[in-house]
């Protein structure tokens with residue numbers, strides 16, 4: 001059953017992994033959390049397990065996602081942050097009651113106030129986005145160079161010159177497109193044989 005749905009694109013940054021649940025925003029967009037259950041699945045993979053999600057909570061999650069995307073895009077091109085997006089991110093951050101717990105092994109675990117509290121999970125994502133947007137973390141917000149993608153991603157490379165949101169998808173496709181665009185020299189030579 002679950003393999004009817006598109007796979008998740010997982011990265012090391014929570015906020016931009018979340019915005020990557022909608023990909024190819026400037027092409028044929030792919031919605032990777034099309035149902036409440038898929039949001040439950042995504043949250044579980046990202047250490048924010050909840051036991052259920054309502055359609056209204058999914059709607060709220062998508063609203064937060066698009067607000068993070070809008071704010072991160074503005075930050076990447078050094079535009080002022082859109083006020084509506086900032087409001088949604090802040091509302092989500094304030095409304096959650098998640099607590100960071102240090103495990104005996106020295107790991108961070110997020111404890112939600114109730115197992116069905118998607119809002120708590122969203123507050124953790126909103127806070128992560130705030131950290132990036134406020135420049136609290138070492139890295140730079142940038143936009144994917146793929147014209148059909150244009151995803152905002154967090155570049156933590158030493159040189160801060162990463163071009164693609166993901167090397168395996170957008171980076172590779174671009175490389176293949178460049179290869180195809182070149183005239184094939186091997187064919188020209190084969191007539192001399």
Ligand SMILES: [Zn+2]
Nearest residue numbers: 144149165170
């Ligand atoms: Zn991309």
